Amino acid sequence: MSWAWVEVKPNENDLMHPGHLACQGCGATIAARLALKVLGRKAVFVIPASCWSVIDGAWPQHALQIPVFHTAFETAAIAATGIRAALDMKGKHDVHVVAWAGDGGTFDIGLQALSGAAERNENIIYITYDNEAYMNTGIQRSSSTPLGAWTTTTPDERPEDKPKKNMMEILAAHRVPYAATASIAYPDDFIRKLKKATQVKGFRFIHLFSPCPPGWKMASNLSVRSARLAVETKIFPLYEIEDGEVYTITHWPKGLPVEEYFKLQGRFKPVLKDPDRLAYIQRYVETQWEKLVRLHEASHGYLPEEARATIRSAI
Amino acid sequence: MKLIEKSQYTVLKGNYAVAHGVRLARVEVISAYPITPQTTIAEKLADMTATGELKARFITVESEHSAISAVIASSLAGARSFTATASQGLALMHEMLHWATGARAPVVMVNVNRALAPSWNIWTEQTDSLAQRDTGWIQIYNESNQEVLDTTILAFKIAERVYLPTMVVLDAFILSHTSEPVEIYPQELVDEFLPPYEHPNAINFDDPRAIGAFARPEYYMEFRYNIQKAHEEALRVFKEETELFADMFGRKYDTVEEFMLDDADYVLVLAGSTATTAKYAVAQLRERGEKVGIMRIKLFRPFPVEDVRRVLSGRKKVAVIDRNVSFGHSGIFYMETRAAMYGAKDRPPIFGYVAGLGGRDVRPQDIIDIYEDMKRREEPENIIWKGVRV
The missing domain is CATH 3.40.50.920 (Rossmann fold)
Known part of the structure; x- marks a missing residue:
């Protein structure tokens, strides 16, 4: 028996070092690594209870090369606000204060503080890395869990029967200056959006799609592919909303059938066995997508050519 | 003329005595959510920050849980921070009271003692603050509005010497809404007593740290031991600072x-x-x-x-x-x-x-x-x- 050694050297410019505690194929680590390429060293991460409470390392270890402030589950937005206030009082205006929260800490328990900070237009960047369930506690449903999915609290016999909460619409209703969806499978798109966010003042929100191989019952080499399929099936569209009103779709998907996305993941096994539910989900995705396309059209006054191919019904 | 002779004598409700204590302490970040009988503290501090009488950021949050969370964060990021609440609000903060202690955030909070519901009752009772006994906060009870003002100033000094959060407690209405003669000290004298605030672990980009990271069983207990030692130290510090306060301001308090x-x-x-x-x-x-x-x-x-x-x-x-x-x-x-x-x-x-x-x-x-x-x-x-x- 022989061992293959791979020497892992941290890149000097990489602000996330090896030795973190994430699972293989974790989307949330790809997410942080990409985010820090944009944010640089003058950034603070505020991390509520979530996978990242663990990923960064146990005291006294710390995988990120920026200050990290851990906080309680429901307090990401307000703790970031508090840090921003202190730094502003000290005249340190050149720091990005970033709330870095999971979907549970954003869609569910953290929604109240998030709404407060968004409504007051606090000058922070809020990034939710969304893996669509409480993964850190072992895969329980959150209000981000998609229609048809298995989790330990929505077992195969009674899978998730409600669609994912639409956080972007909630943020849009707060009229925040910038909100965007992004995916770890589209790094250029994510980096462009985060750069744009850093140039805006006020409350900025990024909903970042971030697969979880163990939670989604899939192999760890499928993270990027599954994230890409979520976009190309129109399940997770890439778009941005400025001032709560101007909608821009930033990637026009191929419009693949939702099955293509579902069949990579064990969590959708119950849906794949249920043609009626599958058809229902496909219709639901089409309806949601059309609504979004119309918002894009209303915002810009026209649709690009590639948009038309993505819509089944005639516009 | 000695500085203390520049004091102004006025008549103040307990809650306004708190606000003047906070102003004299040059607090930099305030966050509060309204609850009777605390509300007039928040109102007065909002006025003071709006007029520039106090140079601070006032964060008008959507709950007491967020009020305490904001000031824990701002305190650890290096700004002197304050909040105030009562009763239900304090109960809602409970989780974060433990957090403040564990994170060693020397936040000062005023709690106006009010009974807990049901039945709804806005009047005085000490159960709200005493029920937070085991959260690791220093707790100081007061008898008069002058003592409330003095203790607010003292609280920052003590909290920031031992890095423990400190709760200043006064009775609903009997103190909070009752006017008494109060001596308001000159700013220069309070500045002599209370130096600017610094936190040794405040955000530092040259030495980036993870604050509040999870600790395994082999470390957690030592953090807890250190908190107990800080409380033992706080008892000595309380004696020292009340002595110094008596020398400088002419009023002697003790445990x-x-x-x-x-x-x-x-x-x-x-x-x-x-x-x-x-x-x-x-x-x-x-x-x-x-x-x-x-x-x-x-x-x-x-x-x-x-x-x-x-x-x-x-x-x-x-x-x-x-x-x-x-x-x-x-x-x-x-x-x-x-x-x-x-x-x-x-x-x-x-x-x-x-x-x-x-x-x-x-x-x-x-x-x-x-x-x-x-x-x-x-x-x-x-x-x-x-x-x-x-």
């Missing part, structure tokens, strides 16, 4: 206040504004030749065990009057006093009285009744209800 105790056989123990009523009653009893005095507990956490033993040892009888209750046992100051006296030499019998819950008046005659009841009783009881209709 416990002793009133007419020199030759007293009997001692009434209590905290908060009820002490004023009790002092009036005790003065009357003294005129009748009764050898009775008062020990008012000012510092509740860390608990001043040595001072309590020194004051109470050798007395004939002690009555603790609690405006609070720990259901299933007794009043909380009673419980703490008894625990401190266990094993002390010449330990007197200690009687537990519960009175004035939900803001019911505790009048001088009630204090006299309690004194006479204690004198008459032979066996101590844990919980004797004063003035309850059954």
